[in-house]
Amino acid sequence: MSDLKEAEHQNTSESSDQGEFLEENAPGESENPMLIASDSYENLNYEILDGTSTAQRQTPNTESNETSTGEESNNEEQTETANDVAKKKQEIVPVEEDHDDVNSEHWRSQSKHIFILSEAGKPIYSRHGSEDKLVTIMGVMQALVSFVGDAKDSLRCMIAGDHKFVFLVRDHLLLVGVSSGMDSTHQILLQLTYVYNQVISVLTQSTLCKIFKQRRNYDLRRMLSGAEKFFDNLINLMDSEPGLLLGAVRCLPLDGSVREIIAQSIVQHAKIKDLVFGLIITNNQLIALVRIKKYYLHPMDLHLIMNLVNASESFKTAESWTPLCLPKFDSSGFLQAHISYLDDSCNTCLLLLTVDRESFFTLSDCKSKIKERLLKYNALRAISDSLQKTAYGIQQCGINDLRHFLYKSKSTAQYTSPELEAPYVTQKEKDRLFGLYKYLHHRIHTSGRPLKILFHVGPYETLLGWVTQGFELYAVFGPLVTKTSAIHAVNKLLRWIKREEDRLFILNSVTF
């Protein structure tokens, strides 16, 4: 609690210092972005509203809770029922002795569970264990939600011991996240939204609604067969990749000129009617994105595209032609995607997204020409070089005691961070660091009391979070750093990022 007071104190005492910094041109800022600028929870809040309205359980009571997004007040309300319920749940579990899955220590000790079930309580997906064996526990979840729903309220979260249970009801689906880690309830809700969007990406929202309108007790696993790996991969990604938490993408560090050549190759050779987006990605990083003038890509959609490529081996063997729904772009229909790798080692992937379902061969020709041009200008070489050497180490920033940071440029929805170095090399330490970022992110974005600056002294490191109009910065220092030196260091860091911004960010949005 003392941290919090300190932080708030800090918040006021340092606000003048913050104003001093180049607010109008924050590093990585662009007036001409290609992605939709995103605030961490901005669209999530909107989606919660959206979710309750489709869940048809809205009451004036919950509505007022939503708009104020008073997480805390709501929590208290919920935990009362949550405690009862948690007791119930604990009782229920041991009764099911024959369920090897639920009772196995391995299953119980997983730090994060994600479940998808239908409104009728049919299991669709479970991150751990087989959903078949979890029928009973999913039935309990469904019962909880509909019990609270019966009282014209909606169950959003419960906290039992060190476990958080978060519920999201959308379009006949019930998504449940259970975490014993550092995730806040809001962050789990964001993750559930991602998982829901992944379902939409595979099926489209209209198909999903149609299916359940026809048969309420439909077994959706039939439609999702083969898509489980997308969920698995996405959830793993959310545990390791800060971009999904920040609502931002990471770009592969490249010289501005090389990036220009790559983008121009797409523009020149893929200027085709009905082509909406052309992009090149590698290893969860964006290399180039070209769009038609009217449309922007949302970072959430881009993460789903990266997940699609990342989770599938099958694109590596041949050119693929696949329907793909981008929920933020248009949740009701499919785009058709031409997906192929540009290099033999299958690192650099080209995606051409169109509305014309018949243009495979045209796009296939485009691909060959783009590849030819990239080879001619040595751009593929530059990409693989950049991939091979680590992006940059923290030493390159030249700041004492700064161990790691995440910097997000809000207007471009892109972020950058150095490679993980000692002491964050073991999986345990990496997870702990990510946990610290989640904590910092949560504290700053607490809906009831959003902060601008937070200075937090932990046992092993000192954290500084700073959010302005233009950027979000989360920095991790050694444990002995003072407030003033941290602020000083962060200002220095911002200047360094500014110098490197051409390499670290895509500042120019290229259109067809």
Next chain:
Amino acid sequence: MSGNKVDIKVVLLGKSYAGKTCLVERYLHERFNGETVPYQNTIGAAFGAKKVDVNGKKIVLGIWDTAGSERYESMSRIYYRNAKAAILCFDLTDKSSFDRIRFWIGELQTHEEACKIYICATKKDIIDADPNTRDVNEKEAQALAKDVMAELYETSSKTGENINELFMAIAQYYLETVKTTEVKEDMIYLNEVKKRLPCSCKST
């Protein structure tokens, strides 16, 4: 491989895990990864092409390997549209995959009448090693093939058995039909000339 260079569009259809991708891998690249690489379901459809030599004539087969998952069924038309040949695959060790074939036959007969159907039984090597694993009666398969005037091939992507034969048959059948249609086209052309002649006479 550009679209206009493709002579025959061939599409593979069938339940997921029937072995479509392995079949194509074997035919196009002469390799089999089924035992080393874990099963990977196809996303959407993958395209590959191969040039074959039939009686001294070079023909390019454009092969569409489609995803077997049910969610793609409603969109499968974009993949089999204008296909000259469809290879309907089923797994000899899985009866349900054989039953799925009927769905595809119906689908093709309603939407793509001109498409020649080939029925392809896969994973023959498993049956050869252990006849008890056979789940689809050969006679039943043959009866179905006869019903729809299709040819039946029992193949193994692991050993390569019957795979070249299957694609060869597709190419040969195509050449034969092309000959007849070419003749037809010629005839039409002549007729048109005949028709046109009196017109030009009138005008002069």
